[in-house]
Amino acid sequence: MSHAPVLLAEAMEALALTDGGLFIDATFGGGGYSREMLARANCRVIAFDRDPDAIARGAELSESAKGKFTLHQGRFGDLAAEELVDGVVFDLGVSSFQLDEAERGFSFQQDAELDMRMEKDGLSAADAVNRLSEGALADLIYRYGEDDDSRRIARAIVQARAAAPITRTLPFAKLVEDSVGGRRGARTHPATKTFQALRMLVNDELGELARGLSAAERALKPGGRLAVVSFHSLEDRMVKHFITERADAQGRGSRYAPDLPPERAPSFAIDRKRATVSSDAETAVNPRARSASLRWATRTDAPAWEELEPPALAPRAEAEWEKLH
C-alpha cells in the first residue's frame, strides 16, 4: 500500500524551497511532500497530521532526518509555529492509505463500519446517517456533496434506518445507488458525493480549512509561500477566495469575509490567478490527480487579516451535528 503524491513537482516549485529555510507540511499523509522537501533543499520541515496512523508511518523519517524533521499529531487548524516560516503546504483530503484500509470506512468499495473519522475519535459517519433529520441529511448531501439527488437519498436513508441502524459502508453505498435508480451509466459510483459530504461533516473539513489558512497566514514570514492542493470545488473556491481577497488592495468584502474594512492592506500577493491542474501524464497513472488543483501565493509584510470564517453551507446539518457532540 502506498500514496502517490499529487502535483508534487508543482507544489515544490510553488513553495520556493531554500537551503536553511523552515517549511510546514500541514498534511503529512504518507510523507511524500515532506520527503521531497527534505530532498530538494537543505531545509527544516515541521509536519502535521490528525491521523494517528500517519504519525506512526512517519516514525522512520523522524528518526532518519532527526534535527531537520519533526512530526506532530494534530489538526492544521490549530497549527502554530514558534518562529515564522518560509512556506506552508496543504495537500487536502484523504490519503490512499486511509481510502485503501477498509476498516477506516472511507471507501464505498470495501465493506467496513461506516466510520470516516480521520482522528479515530469522536462521532462517526454512522452517527450522522442514523441521527440527523431527513432535512439535515438532504441539505448536507446537496451542499457538501453537490448532489442533485440529495432529497431522494435522504428519504431512502430515513426509511432504511427505521428498520435497522445503518452501520456498514457497502450496504449504505447500495442503498444510495438504489435510491437514485442505479448507476444510470454514470462514470462515478452514485454514492461518491454522499460519501464526500459525510466525510466533510465528520471531519469538519471546511472549518479546518478556514482555520488552517488563517493559521498559515499568521505563521508565514514576508516573502513566504502558501501552497494548497485541493480536490473538490468547495475547497478550491475557499482557497481561491482567501488568496484573492487578501491579495486585493481594496480588501472588498464577500460572503467569505463580509466585514472587512476597505483599508485593509494585502497580506498576500499572487503571480497567477488560475489554478495549476495535473498533467495528462499524471492523471493517466494516478486517478486521484484528476480533480486536483494547486493555488499558491506569497506572503507580504502586512499584518494577518482576521480569522477566515468557514462558509455556513449546510447550517441545519451543521447545527444538528453540533448538538450531537
Ligand SMILES: C[S@@+](CC[C@H](N)C(=O)[O-])C[C@H]1O[C@@H](n2cnc3c(N)ncnc32)[C@H](O)[C@@H]1O
Ligand atoms: C492527501 S493526504 C496528504 C498526502 C501527502 N502530501 C503525501 O504526499 O503523502 C491528506 C492527509 O491530510 C490529513 N489531514 C486532513 N485534514 C487534516 C487536518 N485538518 N489537520 C491535519 N491533518 C489533516 C489526512 O489525515 C491525510 O493523511
